[in-house]
Structure formats: structure tokens, C-alpha cells
Amino acid sequence: MKKKKREYQSSELVKSFARIYGFEDKLVAFDIRDFLEDYLDESLFNEIRSVNIEKGCIIIKIDSPLLKHDFQMRKSFYLKKFQDKFGAEKFNDLQIV
Numbered sequence: 001m002k003k004k005k006r007e008y009q010s011s012e013l014v015k016s017f018a019r020i021y022g023f024e025d026k027l028v029a030f031d032i033r034d035f036l037e038d039y040l041d042e043s044l045f046n047e048i049r050s051v052n053i054e055k056g057c058i059i060i061k062i063d064s065p066l067l068k069h070d071f072q073m074r075k076s077f078y079l080k081k082f083q084d085k086f087g088a089e090k091f092n093d094l095q096i097v
Contacts, residue, residue, distance in 0.1 A: 025053035028086055032058060035085060057093040058082060071096045 014027070033051045040048075047064035058079070062068040071078060079094040 028090060029053050029058075031086060032082060035082075036060075053091060056091050057095055058091050059095045059097060061097050068096055 015024075029051045032053075033048070036048060036051070037045050044064075044067055047062055047067045049061040049063055050059075051061075052059045060071065062071060075094050075096065079091070082091065082094070
């Protein structure tokens with residue numbers, strides 16, 4: 001059973017508030033999390049604790065040591081994928097913790 005996606009994020013009102021109050025990065029982090037939910041197997045996705053963006057760096061916190069290692073080994077692959085999907089100008093690094 002699929003959860004309902006965050007449709008409210010695409011509204012212009014929400015985007016305007018995000019720009020005014022400086023939480024645009026959080027909306028993109030939600031989009032990245034949604035992307036990972038679709039991209040990864042459900043059991044792997046459940047190991048992801050959080051996704052944040054700070055100063056142009058995507059920070060993904062992962063509980064599973066195996067998944068964490070996989071993300072670290074394929075860091076450039078994931079960064080490129082996120083840049084292609086959400087815009088290369090938004091982030092320049094990916095950190096797995």
C-alpha cells in the first residue's frame with residue numbers, strides 16, 4: 001500500500017512561504033526522501049532515518065551499516081542522480097552518516 005505523496009509541496013503558496021521563511025531546502029529534502037522511497041526497496045528505505053540539506057550538502061542519516069556502506073561506495077552516482085532530478089545548482093555534496 002502506497003502512502004499519499006506530498007501533493008501540497010507543489011502548490012505556489014507553499015513555495016512562496018518556503019522562499020520567504022527560508023525552508024526551501026526542507027521541501028527539496030522531502031522530495032529526495034520521496035525519490036528514495038520509490039527508488040529503494042521498502043526494507044532498505046526503512047533504514048533511512050532522515051534526509052536534510054545544509055549549505056548545499058545533502059545529508060542522509062542511515063541506520064543500517066550495509067546500506068550506509070552502499071551509499072558511500074556509490075556516493076557520486078546518487079549525487080549525480082539527485083542533481084539531475086532536482087537541479088545541479090542546489091547541492092554540491094552528499095554526506096552519508
